[in-house]
Amino acid sequence: MTKHFLELQDISPDKLVSYFTLADEYYDASQGKESRDDLSGKTVANLFFEDSTRTANSFYLAGRRIGASVLDFTGAGSSLSKGETLLDTARNIYAMGIDCFVVRHVSPGAPAMIADALDVPVINAGDGAHEHPTQGLLDVYTMYRELGAVEKFKGLTVAIVGDILHSRVARSLCFALKTLGSRVILVGPRTLVNKHFEAFGVEISYSLDKVLAEVDVLYFLRLQRERMSSGLVSSLKEYKFLYGMTQNRMALCKDDVKIMHPGPINRGVEIDPEVADGPNSLILKQVTCGMASRMAVLYSLIGEKSD
Ligand code: NCD
Numbered sequence: 001m002t003k004h005f006l007e008l009q010d011i012s013p014d015k016l017v018s019y020f021t022l023a024d025e026y027y028d029a030s031q032g033k034e035s036r037d038d039l040s041g042k043t044v045a046n047l048f049f050e051d052s053t054r055t056a057n058s059f060y061l062a063g064r065r066i067g068a069s070v071l072d073f074t075g076a077g078s079s080l081s082k083g084e085t086l087l088d089t090a091r092n093i094y095a096m097g098i099d100c101f102v103v104r105h106v107s108p109g110a111p112a113m114i115a116d117a118l119d120v121p122v123i124n125a126g127d128g129a130h131e132h133p134t135q136g137l138l139d140v141y142t143m144y145r146e147l148g149a150v151e152k153f154k155g156l157t158v159a160i161v162g163d164i165l166h167s168r169v170a171r172s173l174c175f176a177l178k179t180l181g182s183r184v185i186l187v188g189p190r191t192l193v194n195k196h197f198e199a200f201g202v203e204i205s206y207s208l209d210k211v212l213a214e215v216d217v218l219y220f221l222r223l224q225r226e227r228m229s230s231g232l233v234s235s236l237k238e239y240k241f242l243y244g245m246t247q248n249r250m251a252l253c254k255d256d257v258k259i260m261h262p263g264p265i266n267r268g269v270e271i272d273p274e275v276a277d278g279p280n281s282l283i284l285k286q287v288t289c290g291m292a293s294r295m296a297v298l299y300s301l302i303g304e305k306s307d
Contacts, residue, residue, distance in 0.1 A: 002115070002119055002120065002121055003121055003300075003301050004111075004112075004115045004121055004122045004123070004124075004301070005121075005122075005123045005124065005133055005134070005297050005300075005301060006111055006112050006115060006122065006123075006124045006131070006133065007124065007130070007131040007133050007172070007175075008131065008133045008136045008137070008172045008175040008176050008179070009131070009171075009175050011175065011176070011179055012179070013150075013179050013180060013181075016137070016140065016176060016179060016180060017150055018300070019137055019141070019293065019296045019297065019300065020141055020144050020150070020296075022295075022296035022299060022300060023141050023289070023292040023293045023295065023296040024292070025296075026066065026291075026292045026295040026296060026299070027292045029065050029066060029292075029295065030062065030065065030288065030289075030291035030292035030295055031288065031291075032061075032065060035065065035067075036065065036066045036067060037066070037067035038066045038067055038299055038303050038304070039063065039066045039067045039068035039298060039299065039302065039303060040067035040068070041067075042067075042068045042069070042099040042100070042302050043068065043069045043070070043071065043096075043097060043098050043099050043100075044059070044063040044068045044069070044070050044071070044098070044099065044100045044101075044102060044298065044302075045070075045071040045073060045093050045094075045096075045098045045100070045101050045102070046059050046060060046070065046071065046072045046073060046102045046125075047073050047089070047090065047093070047101055047102065047103045047104070047105075047114075048072075048073065048074050048075065048103075048104045048125070049074075049075035049080075049086070049103075049104060049105045049106065049110070050075075050104050050105060050106050050126065052104055052125070052126070053263070053264065054262075054263050054264075054287055054290065055104065055125050055126060055132075055134070055135070055290075056072070056074075056104070056125070058287070058290045058291050058294055059102045059123075059125065059134075059294055059298075060072055061291060062291050062292075062294035062295045062298060063294075063298055065291075065295070066295050066298065066299065068099075068298065071093070071096075071098070073089075073093060086105070086110060086113070086114070087113065087114065087117055090103075090114045090117070090118060091117070091118065094118050094120055098120060099120065099121070099302050100120065100121045100122070100123065100298065100301055100302045101114060101118075101120055101121070101122045101123070102122075102123045102125050103122055103123070103124060103125055103127075104124075104125040104126045104127070105126075105127050105128070106127075106128055107127065107128050108127045108128035108129065108130035109127060109128075109130065110127050110128075111123070111124040111125075111127050112124070112127075121301040121302055123297060123298070123301070126168055127168065128168065129165075129166050129167065129168050129171075129224075130168055130171065131168050131171055131172045131175075132168040132169050132171075132172050132262075133172050134290070134293060134294055134297055135168075135169050135172055135173070135262055135290075136169070136171075136172025136173045136175065136176040137172075137176065137293045137296075137297065138286060138289050138290035138293040138294070139169075139172075139173050139176065139219070139260065139262070139286060140153075140173070140176040140177060140180060141289045141292070141293045142260070142282055142285055142286045142289040143156070143158075143217060143258070145285075145289060146258060146282070150180065153177070153180035153181050153182045154180075154181040154182070156177075156182040156183065156216050156217065157182070157183040157184075157185065157214055157215045157216050157217075158173075158177055158182055158183070158184050158185070158215065158216065158217040158218075158219060159184075159185045159186075159187050159205075159208075159211050159215045159217070159218050159219065160173060160174070160184065160185070160186050160187065160219045160221065161187040161188060161208060161218060161219065161220050161221065161243055161245070161270070162187075162188050162192065162220055162221030162222065162223065162243060162270050163188065163192045163221050163222065163223045163224050164186050164188050164192055164193045164194065164197065164221070165188075165191075165192045165193065165194050165232075166192075166224040167221050167224060169221065169262045170186070170221060173219065174186075174197065174200050174202055175200070178200060178201050178202070183203070184201075184202040184203065185202065185203045185204070185205050185211050185215070186202055186203070186204050186205070187204075187205045187206070187207070187208050187211060187243070188206070188243060189206065189232075189233060189239070189242070189243070190206055191232040191233065192232060192233070193206070207242075208242065208243050208249070209249070209252065212249060212252040212253050213252060213253065213254070215253070215254070215257060216254065216256075216257065216258065217257070217258045217259075217260060218245065218253070218257060218258070218259055218260070219260040219261070220245055220259070220260070220261045220270045220271050221261070221262070221270065222261075222262075222264060222265070222266050222269075222270060223236075223239065223266065223269065223270065236269055239269065239270075240268070240269055240270075243270065244268075244269060244270055244271065244272065245259065245270065245271045245272060245275045246272050246274075246275065247272065247274050247275065250275060250278070250280070256280070257280055258280055258281075258282050259271070259275055259276070259278070259280050259281045259282065259283065260281075260282050260283060260286060261276065261283050261286075262286070263283065263286075263287070265283070
């Protein structure tokens, strides 16, 4: 059966740990310090129908640095504007001899639709507000590298702060953290934190200040204004006052609290530059760990010894 990497909702703890082990093996290659040919002879096609900086480039370099040929396709400038459907686009690129698709699309389910239609492994690189599983994986892998042992996730409290409602990143991260046994608190205004998340075993707080002292990781999200109907936040000033991460708020946290963000950052809104660039920030480390995590996913789907 063709394997895919479409969501983290039902992933097992063992599977997550197996990705950590592979990512550790690729860590040097992910930095460009070692060149590998694990995927030589394979072609990965990145199909990005929605904007991306980190995810698209990271998949490109991840594939290249372990030996794959990588085709970068963006919807802009393609025959989609002439009425070609998503599936026909994918079918035509598949006919060029592709071993794996990496798909980002504004519609939830688009990567799964390609996975259903074609006999080729598909990686979801973000589908609407559904999931962004390689982001969730790289986030927990970044934490794992800080913690040093998988068992330590059980003692970890993570607050995910901001626009939970529109965030595929938050969903994938919740699933990964709950799978590993961590405590997760979702923090944001009532309009952006939907109660139905409680079904995933997470807690909800509408006050950031109330949780600061108890968390080990603060994970901030951008206000996803492109996915928002208007009026969900009254003003950016008020949002920042209630939920923006500032140096003053840092003083209320544990000394070794870790600050994370998937990017792109809106400096001065959800996070101040002094915090984003400060000593507790793991934000760029997430990007580095993303390379290794994506190498691990690519290898596990199309590598020689893929299981
Ligand atoms: C996110 C995305 O596109 O889902 N960014 C990312 O992939 N690192 C988050 C966002 O757009 O805010």
